[in-house]
Amino acid sequence: MSTTTNAAPAAASSPAPEAVIRLENLGKTFVAGDGPVLQGLDLSIQRGQFVALLGASGSGKTTLLNVVAGLEDPTEGSVSAPAQGAAMMFQDAGLFPWLTAGKNVELALELAGIPKADRADRVQELLELVRLPQVADKRPHELSGGMRQRVGLARALAQEREVLLMDEPFSALDAITRDLLQDEVLRIWEVTGRTIVFITHNVSEAVHLGQRVLLLSSRPGRIVQEWDTGPWKDPDSYGFEASGQSREETLDELTRTITHRLREEIGRHARSSRT
Numbered sequence: 001m002s003t004t005t006n007a008a009p010a011a012a013s014s015p016a017p018e019a020v021i022r023l024e025n026l027g028k029t030f031v032a033g034d035g036p037v038l039q040g041l042d043l044s045i046q047r048g049q050f051v052a053l054l055g056a057s058g059s060g061k062t063t064l065l066n067v068v069a070g071l072e073d074p075t076e077g078s079v080s081a082p083a084q085g086a087a088m089m090f091q092d093a094g095l096f097p098w099l100t101a102g103k104n105v106e107l108a109l110e111l112a113g114i115p116k117a118d119r120a121d122r123v124q125e126l127l128e129l130v131r132l133p134q135v136a137d138k139r140p141h142e143l144s145g146g147m148r149q150r151v152g153l154a155r156a157l158a159q160e161r162e163v164l165l166m167d168e169p170f171s172a173l174d175a176i177t178r179d180l181l182q183d184e185v186l187r188i189w190e191v192t193g194r195t196i197v198f199i200t201h202n203v204s205e206a207v208h209l210g211q212r213v214l215l216l217s218s219r220p221g222r223i224v225q226e227w228d229t230g231p232w233k234d235p236d237s238y239g240f241e242a243s244g245q246s247r248e249e250t251l252d253e254l255t256r257t258i259t260h261r262l263r264e265e266i267g268r269h270a271r272s273s274r275t
């Protein structure tokens, strides 16, 4: 794997960060004759990190999330992830249409074992966290797509899991709603300290959200390149000061570089699918 890191050297005394997800030589084959979807994949994610995952369509991004969540078993290698599993969020919020927004969130709290007496306050706290304090009594069909995703996010957070896996959660939303929700997710990540793995096809979204941006190769999927965006987002950091560019220029340049690499992988995927 090639890694592009612009971080300042870590202070000698800082303790090694704890990996909350560790995949070693991971492989996944669904149908023996079709070959592996994932192969030789190594990945370590530290507690509290925000990781964005890019890759061609069909490269195995969702499969990777499912393995981390414990929904799929690997056929090779090892997975270390929280035993409690992970909360997941998808392109469609998947709210139960017959329940109100509040009841959708409350159900997740109930399944997480939160006592009944504490649930009403917690539902309200979570809806406030996603900036929808007023929708507890509304049914999903009364909400916009962006509002439904916010409720879906509140429901995912209600599961009280350390790891949140997000599979293209905003790809069906209009650009303005998507921008707003990206900023909300960053705010919620900072407030809650969750470890987030976020799949997207949108490189700007990956660069905006991820501290680390990972590129999955075309089949078989493994992490082929990684970019560390952190130093460029922190104005006080070494990386920012060392460059003569503005933060926006640097992030735009990074977005172009990653887009170029992603296109190469998509092209490779298209060629290998034809053979």
Ligand SMILES: Nc1ncnc2c1ncn2[C@@H]1O[C@H](COP(=O)(O)OP(=O)(O)OP(=O)(O)O)[C@@H](O)[C@H]1O
Pocket (backbone or CB within 6 Å): 030, 031, 037, 055, 056, 057, 058, 059, 060, 061, 062, 063, 064
């Ligand atoms: N349960 C399954 N049984 C058989 N094949 C599967 C199964 N799940 C996924 N696959 C295959 O694994 C490959 C990777 O699928 P996956 O959904 O993980 O890719 P992806 O990168 O998330 O794609 P996209 O970006 O289009 O969502 C595909 O060829 C898919 O058909």
